[in-house]
Amino acid sequence: MAPTRSIILIGLVALAGPWVYDKYTGFGQMFLKNTPAKLPSMNAFSSYKVLFQDTIRNCEDAVIDEDAGMALLSCDPGRDWWNTVMGTFISSHKEGEIWSYLYSQIDVEDEALLHPLGRHGFPADREFHPLGLEYEPASDTVFAVNHASSGSGIEIFKLSPTREHLLWERTFIHPKVHTPNSIAAINEHELFVTNDHYFLARNFKPFSKIETYLGLPLGEVLYVNLKTNEVRTLARLGFANGVKMLNKTTLAAASTSGPDVYIYSIDPETKSLTQKLKIRVPFAPDNISVDSNGKLLIAGHPYPPTMEVVSSTNHEYDLDNANDGRKPASERPRAAGWIKEWDGNPEGKTRDLYIGAEYGTTCTAVRDVKRKMGIITGLYEKGILVWKE
Ligand SMILES: *[C@@H]1O[C@H](CO)[C@@H](O)[C@H](O)[C@H]1NC(C)=O
Numbered sequence: 001m002a003p004t005r006s007i008i009l010i011g012l013v014a015l016a017g018p019w020v021y022d023k024y025t026g027f028g029q030m031f032l033k034n035t036p037a038k039l040p041s042m043n044a045f046s047s048y049k050v051l052f053q054d055t056i057r058n059c060e061d062a063v064i065d066e067d068a069g070m071a072l073l074s075c076d077p078g079r080d081w082w083n084t085v086m087g088t089f090i091s092s093h094k095e096g097e098i099w100s101y102l103y104s105q106i107d108v109e110d111e112a113l114l115h116p117l118g119r120h121g122f123p124a125d126r127e128f129h130p131l132g133l134e135y136e137p138a139s140d141t142v143f144a145v146n147h148a149s150s151g152s153g154i155e156i157f158k159l160s161p162t163r164e165h166l167l168w169e170r171t172f173i174h175p176k177v178h179t180p181n182s183i184a185a186i187n188e189h190e191l192f193v194t195n196d197h198y199f200l201a202r203n204f205k206p207f208s209k210i211e212t213y214l215g216l217p218l219g220e221v222l223y224v225n226l227k228t229n230e231v232r233t234l235a236r237l238g239f240a241n242g243v244k245m246l247n248k249t250t251l252a253a254a255s256t257s258g259p260d261v262y263i264y265s266i267d268p269e270t271k272s273l274t275q276k277l278k279i280r281v282p283f284a285p286d287n288i289s290v291d292s293n294g295k296l297l298i299a300g301h302p303y304p305p306t307m308e309v310v311s312s313t314n315h316e317y318d319l320d321n322a323n324d325g326r327k328p329a330s331e332r333p334r335a336a337g338w339i340k341e342w343d344g345n346p347e348g349k350t351r352d353l354y355i356g357a358e359y360g361t362t363c364t365a366v367r368d369v370k371r372k373m374g375i376i377t378g379l380y381e382k383g384i385l386v387w388k389e
């Protein structure tokens, strides 16, 4: 799209008055109320611990299989140098990995419970920068959004019967799936996928930032059919991020720049979405998950400016103990995290689970209801936070 047309588009959307007020009371208030000095620190856990700090870092997504007592984690230390969403493009050489964590024995802080799954059969010339992750247990399929420097797409893997390896099947690339972020699987071949932005940070960084900070509703929830190649836009929202099915007829999608979580009902035939509720949250929501009791966990970032500092400077600190002359890891800037829970009430009331900078940049929270525990990942953190209720 030509730059002039882009400017006209931004101008037109920005003219909407009520919408400006909504952005001020939502995204705007975060800048006033959530500064590091003002932000409280709390948690609703009986205990918690940050595990595996020297093995994994920069984990974006986590999904759990409660029956197996297993979590899958997508982690990419290379995000310090390469983040297509935040707009960091220094180098894409350092790649990410999907790990399995057999958490059912969480009292044992044992690195052997954490295991890289590899990518058997993955093309040698394709990079792997995993972001959103989805696991479809019925078919043992693992979907991962991959922000490779050659182009973003969805990688489709099968989990091996021993659950020790990922077997690559194929990459799905489609022009309408241009900024994929999150995946919710309806079944093995039908997905809901979010496009986080209209403007790609890698081609139009200033426009992409304007789109984020004005909360322009140019992100999308898509219907994607991997069999027929059909891709349809179902809904538009600002900086569309985590997407998850609460049940067969209800979908939740986070609008990071809202800051809101939208609840839609799903038409069983056409998969069209009808908005039922908009839950306003006091932070920029990133990932959402649903526990086996149908409660929605919303993870996010309370203060975007500190998040911007962390994402643009993390590569200057030696977080891998490489002793390569970079600044010590202990001096790196931090950005707080916030986790909320919605129990499904129609008023959209939520409850706080965690607020703090001790473990920050929180992007996903998942809970195992049976075992009364949960896991939080941090986009720029070392290790994962594991809590007990
Ligand atoms: C988290 O978000 C990713 C992408 O940001 C998405 O693919 C995934 O389904 C979400 N995971 C959970 C547990 O909500």
Ligand SMILES: *[C@@H]1O[C@H](CO)[C@@H](O)[C@H](O)[C@H]1NC(C)=O
Binding pocket: 246, 247, 248, 249, 250, 294, 343, 344
């Ligand atoms: C799906 O979840 C929504 C939101 O929690 C709830 O209102 C609805 O009753 C649920 N539907 C089914 C079929 O469980």
